[in-house]
Amino acid sequence: MDKKGLIVVLSGFSGAGKGTIMKHLLQAYPGEFHLSISATTRAPRQGEEDGREYFFRTREEFDTMIENHELLEYATFNGNSYGTPRSYVEQLVNEGKDVILEIEIQGALQVKKIYPEALLLFVMPPTADDLKDRLVGRGTETEDVIAQRLAISAKESQFMTGYDYLVVNDDLEQSVLNVHSIISSEHFKTARNVETINTIQNELKKFERR
Amino acid sequence: MDKKGLIVVLSGFSGAGKGTIMKHLLQAYPGEFHLSISATTRAPRQGEEDGREYFFRTREEFDTMIENHELLEYATFNGNSYGTPRSYVEQLVNEGKDVILEIEIQGALQVKKIYPEALLLFVMPPTADDLKDRLVGRGTETEDVIAQRLAISAKESQFMTGYDYLVVNDDLEQSVLNVHSIISSEHFKTARNVETINTIQNELKKFERR
Numbered sequence: 001m002d003k004k005g006l007i008v009v010l011s012g013f014s015g016a017g018k019g020t021i022m023k024h025l026l027q028a029y030p031g032e033f034h035l036s037i038s039a040t041t042r043a044p045r046q047g048e049e050d051g052r053e054y055f056f057r058t059r060e061e062f063d064t065m066i067e068n069h070e071l072l073e074y075a076t077f078n079g080n081s082y083g084t085p086r087s088y089v090e091q092l093v094n095e096g097k098d099v100i101l102e103i104e105i106q107g108a109l110q111v112k113k114i115y116p117e118a119l120l121l122f123v124m125p126p127t128a129d130d131l132k133d134r135l136v137g138r139g140t141e142t143e144d145v146i147a148q149r150l151a152i153s154a155k156e157s158q159f160m161t162g163y164d165y166l167v168v169n170d171d172l173e174q175s176v177l178n179v180h181s182i183i184s185s186e187h188f189k190t191a192r193n194v195e196t197i198n199t200i201q202n203e204l205k206k207f208e209r210r
Numbered sequence: 211m212d213k214k215g216l217i218v219v220l221s222g223f224s225g226a227g228k229g230t231i232m233k234h235l236l237q238a239y240p241g242e243f244h245l246s247i248s249a250t251t252r253a254p255r256q257g258e259e260d261g262r263e264y265f266f267r268t269r270e271e272f273d274t275m276i277e278n279h280e281l282l283e284y285a286t287f288n289g290n291s292y293g294t295p296r297s298y299v300e301q302l303v304n305e306g307k308d309v310i311l312e313i314e315i316q317g318a319l320q321v322k323k324i325y326p327e328a329l330l331l332f333v334m335p336p337t338a339d340d341l342k343d344r345l346v347g348r349g350t351e352t353e354d355v356i357a358q359r360l361a362i363s364a365k366e367s368q369f370m371t372g373y374d375y376l377v378v379n380d381d382l383e384q385s386v387l388n389v390h391s392i393i394s395s396e397h398f399k400t401a402r403n404v405e406t407i408n409t410i411q412n413e414l415k416k417f418e419r420r
Binding site: 122124127128129131132147148150151153154155157158160161163164165166167168178180181182184185188189190193194196197200201203204205206207208209 | 332334337338339341342357358360361363364365367368370371373374375376377378388390391392394395398399400403404406407410411413414415416417418419
């Protein structure tokens, strides 16, 4: 097995259930994956700790990170900026750990540009109506906000083919299994096991006949 | 999910345990995979049925199949020829079934040329000495035959990088799980789900805002 970990990006439509899949994935396979921690300019909420939920940074510090290319991707929502610190991700990957980034679609495509070997997974509900039903079912958003999110999903769907894998989230437990399968399979690619192949090729040389 | 099945090729060194993996895979996931049935010029053994273990063919019939390009790959061992009938494989794949071909390395590479989308899995033991131990442990072959097989493995190892996935068969149950993961993950590739993506893109259009 190669020693470097994988960079896995999980994104998808708002309401597709990617957060729930992530939560169950981490519970079902403890220690197997590491969540990337984002940097943000947003103020910590009660109970949140720097370096656990987020790396909390001032606007100035965040802007410096951007200038120094310390962020793999970043975006701004409602005046707060969020970004993925490159050093944290690279440190984990170099330690052989698989890192999962749960980020928006634009950010996902930025990451793929920097790391073409990153695995991009897109989570979608079985149908567009399911997506609407889930957003309505949450009961936390106004009709207008829901309409806005669905319109964003319509736009975002144009980028789905830029992803490597599609997870149709029909059944939660099955989706968790599927995401786990996709990530583990990646480790078995011959391209990721060049060292193992070289080793057995060399070992077998003693059995060669002239 | 796309409707076409996958062509999966399982090969590896003699003694690596691919036959055992196959047997356990078919038992663990009944109905999920279909084994390709080879055509052969070898005479049926007691209890063997035409179309179950093999398609039994005369030398003349076999040669006609070769001439008509009806075989995906073929090889001759000890005067008997063995080959994979193209029509049988294509029929299963068109019915949406995943077909597994357990064939030799040269045949595997022939199949990949015809179907670049075929999944090639290579099974190897953890070390070259494990391979020797397993062949010796079987107790069915002479020392000379074992030396010959190991020499063939040394040659075959040069083709490992032509495969898509590497399965290091250390623990049988784990290898069966790994092979299952690799095959199922392939179904989630976006490139294999173009229809599903087109459908949701079209469905989402009704939520677009002008």
